[in-house]
Amino acid sequence: MTRQSGPAPDGYDPRADREPRRVREPAPGVSHHEPISLRRRLALNRMGTFDWDLDRGFMDLDAGALEVFDLHPDEYDGAPLSLASRVPPEEGERLDAAVSQALQEGTSSYGAYFRVRCRDGTPRWTHSQGRILHDEDGLPYRIVGIVREASGELADSSLLRSLQQERHRQTVMVQQVTAALSRALSVEDVTRVLSGLGGARRFGADGLVLGLAADARFEVIATAGLEGEVPEGMMNSRLDDTLPLSDAAVSRRPSFLSTRGELVARYPRLRPYSDLLPTGSASFLPLIAQDTVIGALGLFNAEPAVQSTEAKNLALALAGVVAQSLQRATLFDQEREFATGLQETMLPRRVPAIPGGDVTVRYHPASVGRDVGGDWYDVIPLPQGRTGLVVGDVQGHDTHAAAVMGQLRIALRAYATEGHSPETVLVRASRFLAELETERFATCTYVQADLESGALHVARAGHLGPLIGDGNRHLDWPDVRGGLPLGVATAFGHDHFPETQLFLEPGSTLLLCTDGLVEQPGRDISAGLEALSAAFRSGPGDLEALADQLSAQLWAEPGSDDDMALLLLRRLAVPGADTTPRLRLHVHQADPSGAAEVRSALRRRLDQWRAGEVTHHVEVAASELIANALTHTESGALICVELVEGDPRRIRLEVEDRSSSWPRRRSPGETATSGRGLMLVEALADRWGAEPRGSGKALWCEFELPEAGTGTGAGTGAG
Template sequence: DESLPLAEAVFTQRPRFVTSLRELADTFPRLGPYVKRLELDAAAFLPLVARARSVGGLALLFRGRDEFTAEDRDLCLGLAGIVARSLQRAILFDGEREFATGLQSTMLPQHIPKFPGVEIAARYHAAGSGRQVGGDWYDVIPLPRRRIGIVVGDVEGHDTQAAAVMGQLRIALRAFAGEGHPPSTVIARASRFLAELDTDRFATCTYAQVDPATGDVRAIRAGHMEPMLRHADGRVSTPRVRGGLPLGLATEFEQEEYPETRLDLLPGEAFVLFTDGLVEHPGGDIAAGVTALTEAVRDGPVQAGAIADHLSERVSRIRPSADDVALLVLRRDLDPGTPFAPRIHQYLHPADPQGLAETRTALRGALEDWGFAAVADDVEVAAGELMVNALLHTEAGAVITLEVLPDPARRVRLWVKDRSSEFPRRRTPGEAATSGRGLLLVDAVADCWGVEPRGEGKAVWCEFTEAGPEPPGGA
């Protein structure tokens, strides 16, 4: 209402210059208590007008002034004009930012679907400066044969155009993946799609297809940050995921070949994808950011949602950030078996020289806990032979599973799974031969053994009958 002088100036768009506030209080009685307490002598009530519209008001209050000269009035009106234009720009900026963030929000998935065997969590954080919008995105895509496609990417730029391009690219990549193409084809087609858009933007991304049942992961990077892998024992590694140029640039330079990297995601392990805003900050070293992130993942919680929240809190602590952040965590459900049929899993990496010894130690410890200490030596011999055979004849590593089978007779089974489709053959080496005795040793120490095809690879198994009494509680 117009019961106060500043409101009157806003409504009428006319300034009021007053040299006696006591007299002003007679016109505006609501001012009476304040005039007496503040002991003011003069005031200028100025409307803030921008483009012929009042956007606010400005009151200047004085002590010791008894007049306003023409120069004083011009100065006050000039100040009001500057403030009005600044306020109008701020209002327009807030409106544009609200539109941009709304656009970004609608471009991202509204919910993450649930899949048996895995837990998936995703988070997005807008930049702490500028329009608070960018081209970072994530997506989770149901694929044929019960597989899952996961992607995290970043379109160049921090404006509404980056968000618009991101939305188109996300939808296109989702469509290519949903058709069942391999990762290399999906990324190559996404690059071609971006190159054909009417934009000069490029994009980076990491895309992976995951089989929750087997833990098979096929990953590709297009100029993006390498993902992280949190192992079940808390260790964090950075798998060397191969790839190519960023999307768009790869097509422009006619280099659309994207080699895949195959990884094994064991039960209890988490795959962490993220954009560079999580590790890169103005004035900081990106290598130091990656180290800090590795420590945060290693020292943080275990579940996918908890990992995502933990890393999100880290983002909030280091605000403001000049870049937005997209984060996706996929964790394969832990498969410990049951108290009567426990199970452990180990992954043997071909580049880890300590892996063989660590795996043997883990197997022996489990056997002792389960009451199979009497066959620990035999299991260790068989495991060593099968693991070495897998490392010698395959480029990737091997997954070792040890489990208790309670029926019909309580026994322990050892699995060694690799990516080679060639089945092992039992040979009779000569006396001077230095190899070829592996399966002979397995056949000698195990009660039985066999080979089964597993997807694109195989699994060699062998069983050992319990030799001692069952431990208390059936553990």
């Protein structure tokens, strides 16, 4: 009340001019100064109390609390589950999580906002705050608290908006982490997600450490956002309570610390390495899946903070996502290790040495996915010093494909060691596969190599043909005709696999591979073949290093989802021997398309040698000499074209047959249909002639090349 003073000294009383004071009459039966009970005071503020006996599971609600929940006394029987008619399930879960976390951590209080659905269906924001009482042993036995209506304070407040924004942020974080980890198949994939770009930020943290627990050891497998490298002693340690991550795994309980100082105080072993840790808050969360502790996750923040209940719940939810992903990834790695081991046992354990040549092989299972495939390679010693080279692929990417591959590889190896020709080997292998109780087919390329002469006899069953590169890195994909895939060829009655004879010059390299090296989803295989050619051309000279680079650049780097087999064979160059660039081809007498294939191979090689306009002359001369050999002899034709250095450079073409009959130059009349072959050769070549070759003869001709930069088409070939 305002203290009133007496009249002024001059006798004037200001109270005389003042309006009479209006006094509010108290309500009937109520005095202005009547005491208001505690329950009345709470009710006036839309607030009530509760007393929860944890041992009996009974919760007493006073009248004010019943009013907050919009319940009549007869609608509540003292069991907390009776509130389910007013508290929606998702809100009840949030409230239960806050209470459960406080009980587990041994704290003395908790608080949480949640919504109540009134009997008319309208939502009502509510806040609950409780004090947890513990007995002498530290066990909680009672919670006493208040519950109040919070709609008024939240309706237009920034707190409601921040709660909504925080809930949206948490939802987005869970979605992002779940989406990122859903694509992680292996443990390596999981660590890549967590330690890669934005890994820690997905968890709302500045730093992150992930570790696995196994065999009483704790191993750190991923870090992100730390100032330096984790010391070796911390990367692999005993599973005990001296370090926060292993402590979380041992105790199966999370810990939330506000500052780095608090962290170091609890775990003194970290004191020498405190500079590595962010200065703010930290969370250490056990990773538990199906009641099995997999490891622990540590989250670090740059700013100190006391983490809210919502933040703790979010961290636990994200840890659950990580735990499920790691469990799935561990099972995947175990299955993949088994499948890969099965595949490796089906492949040769060692590659035999080859007289006159070097050979190296590579096999890689698919870089993604659980299953292995049916790709294989083999190097087979054959009679008379020859060598069989095989690369193949059984349809499918599973253990069944690997099992079929193992049986087919052994069968093909047996047929080859019997000394059969490549065509016969593939015919028998196709029939073997067709008789197996499987619907799988296989593609395959088989090469019978004689490195003493350089002759290669190639047969192909629906597979990629070979690549040949000479010592000057001139490359060629020779035309090798083939048949249908193994198994399919027999089923359709077309088990015919024509042979193609090629030659491997000293210093040249043969490459065989499966499509996993050159084919990527969404990309045409021709682009893969071009990439392989470029990588081969620019690769290192050492055969092992070349195989490693091809595997890394074309298979591992893009992360192929297919397995891959690669085989490289190099014919050794004899010191001091002639290393003239050369191409040798063979045309069978019964092969009508052989001449066309020879012209195509000649054109590619002469373009590499930059023969310019001479290319056409060599093609015409080769066609005439091949036709002469196939028409007038009873043998095929062996074609050899070589680049002879000198001034000027020359192209020398030889066509050899097994006939001792010497060619005769004729003078055909105007209406004659034959006899002009040697006339064309004489007109186009600078020199030509014939010479004996053992059981037969060879016709040869030479063409002088124009100087570099002159002549039509000069310089158009690929170097």
